Amino acid sequence: MAYDGTVLKSVIEELNSNLTGARVEKIYQPSKEEIVLNLRNYTGKYKLLLSATSNNPRVYLTNQTFENPKSPPTFCMLLRKHLENSRVLSFEQYKMDRILKINFLSKNELGDDLQKSLIVEIMGKHSNIILIESDTKKIYDSIKRVNSFISRVREILPGLIYDESLISTKENPLCFETLDKSFKSFEINKSIKNNLVNTFTGISPLIARETAYRANLDEDRAISSLDEDSLGKLYDAFKSIVSSLNANEFKPTAIIDNENIIDFSSIDLMMYPNSEKKFFSSISELLDEFYIKREKSQNLNEKSSSIKKVVKNHLDRAKNKLSKQSQELEDAFDRDKYKIYADLISSNYYKIDKGIDNISLENFYNEMEPLNIPLDEKLSAQENANKYYKKYSKLKTAVNKLNIEIENNKNTIKYLNSVLLNIELSETSADLEEIREELVEMGYIKKNYKQKKNKVQKIKSLEYNSTDSFKIYAGKNNRQNEELTLKFANKNDMWFHVKDAPGSHVILKEDGREFTEKSIEEAATIAAYNSSLKNSDNIIVDYTLKKNVKRHPSKIPGLVSYVNYNSIIISSKNLSDYENYEKNTSKTL
Structure with a gap:
């Protein structure tokens, strides 16, 4: 999964369509390596996120809300001085690489027009956001300063001249004049995937795999093993993809597994079946959904x-x-x-x-x-x-x-x-x-x-509705377990816990009816699933009426003692069925 040059190209097409001529209203720096530009034009307000973080570098329009520091960092103050109230002229991409250039029209101290550019380099740990003067390419400053101790090849410091050509010597895949020559220069002992990634800017392993799939070839095949016909198919497949990119024909596509985005692209990925795809109306909408979930998961x-x-x-x-x-x-x-x-x-x-x-x-x-x-x-x-x-x-x-x-x-x-x-x-x-x-x-x-x-x-603890319409409650931590068992549950409610292992306290609520075997099995399954034995086979779950459960003498949260109990064995099939059951019936109390 990668924010590659093809994704950036679709983002730039979206930005040029929506934000050319927009005015910069506010600039914020919510974190050490992220900038948010608040933009406005006749169609409304927009938030443009520019991130140079090493784990999630990216650019797109977002609906996310950010918490900003009380005192703006130095780089944020510099951007406000140079870019606030300026107009966006255009968004450009260098050689379909992961380099975005945002051109602004601002005023100098004398009120004369002056063009400035904000460069966003999306390159993993080397990502950066750099403010330069457009004509001279002189660097005002950057969100990460790079001196000779960090990089001997390319320094990024105030007063130096910005030069993107030092970043990569790869070929621009959008330049059809050199495409044929580039293919002929492939290293014959390397694979199709490696050649495509190493020869062209902005081409990720994902796009290389898609190219090989469209050519009906194995991505790991060495170029030397291809005959002239196979090489021609590979060339046509790649040219077809870059032609679509050149024409700004995008179809933001996410690959979904278990409701999570496991891969994404700016083009339709034919190597995946439609049942695994989710299409988005815009690339920013896709990226916003993916990165919000990803950052939430990483923070967690x-x-x-x-x-x-x-x-x-x-x-x-x-x-x-x-x-x-x-x-x-x-x-x-x-x-x-x-x-x-x-x-x-x-x-x-x-x-x-x-x-x-x-x-x-x-x-x-x-x-x-x-x-x-x-x-x-x-x-x-x-x-x-x-x-x-x-x-x-x-x-x-x-x-x-x-x-x-x-x-x-x-x-x-x-x-x-x-x-x-x-x-x-x-x-x-x-x-x-x-x-x-x-x-x-x-x-x-x-x-x-x-x-x-x-x-x-x-x-609050989790609430479930059993097949027979009994209420089932499960604690998510020791506080909730104690609250459920010792305060919430009545004496005739049924209490469940996995045998001799850590797990949630589960309460099957009595409602005047006799507990059914099905409801007991489902409550026991929830107890087994929310335990340390979740991935085991044939899990033993003890259950008894709540009146047989007492606070443990140690007074440690979540620990109880119980008597007069029965046991039920929960199989792996029960747990598998539960996962589907949980998706359809689980809700927060």
């Missing part, structure tokens, strides 16, 4: 990763602590030998001289079998006996203490594993913020007293 991943890291660190510590506690408990269970040592030493102290490090004594606890006893050579016989008596007494006391600590630590591990699952189930930033707030309250994340406290939005 970044936020969840930071919380997940904290939880995993605490989880690792708890597991290490449990391992040590288990070893200590094992030692404590072996404590009786120290009492035997002490008793034998006390009974034979007259035989034991100070200064020896061990002695063999007859063990009257085991038919007088000799027993070797380690001694501290610095201590007397009675002192050695007292030392063993103290060790025995200490370990005897430790057993009860260790059992309590081990149980508490096991509950902590259960809780942290449930939090990890809740993070995986989170679909919005608000979901993650609620989990973060819970971790602050539990002491796993330090409270930032300097940070302005925003009221955390309370996220």
Whole structure:
């Protein structure tokens, strides 16, 4: 998936059709590497997004709302000085490469007309936004300054001359005069795809694959394996695509999988069936939908990763602590030998001289079998006996203490594993913020007293309608689980939870009717799906009336104890059916 030169060409065609002559009303810089131009003409207002971010560089018209910083950055102030109230003359593309040039007509200090250009280079981590004087190409400044330490080939600094020719030596595919020559210069040992991408500007692997498909050839075939007829078909297929581009014949197309855009293009991609395509009325509409979802997903991943890291660190510590506690408990269970040592030493102290490090004594606890006893050579016989008596007494006391600590630590591990699952189930930033707030309250994340406290939005649990019209509720995190089970549910509601694993609390609401087998199975399926065992086969789900469920003695959020329960096995087929069921019936409460 790529914002390539063909996509930029369709964006430029749209911009020239809608924004030529538009006035620049406002300029904002919502983030470090993004600019938003608010434009107006006789047809209305437009927002043009220019992004030089390394992960999502792009240009298009957007309906997105941006939060701007209180103090505009330096580059934003420069653009306001030079471009506000100027008129847009045109939008240009360099050699169908991912380089956009926006030409403006502005005024200098004396009121004379002066043309300035804003260059947007869409090139991954090398993306940039550069303001230049149109005639001299002198650089005023850029959103990213590039000095000789960063690039020896091409510096981008105020006062230098901008030169786009240094970016690429590839051929312009729109120039038909050199197209035949370019094909003849293909490297015969390289594949069709690599030759097309490496020879022409703006051609992405996607367009190369489409070209090969239209020529009925394998994209990975080496040029040397093509006969004259096959090479001719490849040439005709490529020329057909670039001819459409030259004529501005665009058909913004998205490839959809599970309601998500997995690929997009400015032209119709014939290699995909129509059932997998979604067509858009404009390229900006397509890009806006794709990048809003993509940025939302990326922001969610970044936020969840930071919380997940904290939880995993605490989880690792708890597991290490449990391992040590288990070893200590094992030692404590072996404590009786120290009492035997002490008793034998006390009974034979007259035989034991100070200064020896061990002695063999007859063990009257085991038919007088000799027993070797380690001694501290610095201590007397009675002192050695007292030392063993103290060790025995200490370990005897430790057993009860260790059992309590081990149980508490096991509950902590259960809780942290449930939090990890809740993070995986989170679909919005608000979901993650609620989990973060819970971790602050539990002491796993330090409270930032300097940070302005925003009221955390309370996220409501999920509601489902069963096939038999029973209401089913599922918690998305520990707070919601506790709220559902201990406050919302009535004593005769049915409670569900996956057996011996983290998962959502699910409530099947009683409405005066007897619960049907179908409704119980569906509620259990929801519990299995929203658990850490989701990808397993034959998941066991426990269920019981809510009156049999109590708050866990540990008082840890989301942990409960329950009695008098039944179990049901949920198969992978149940889970597969649920995914379709969820799409059709799930809604937020």
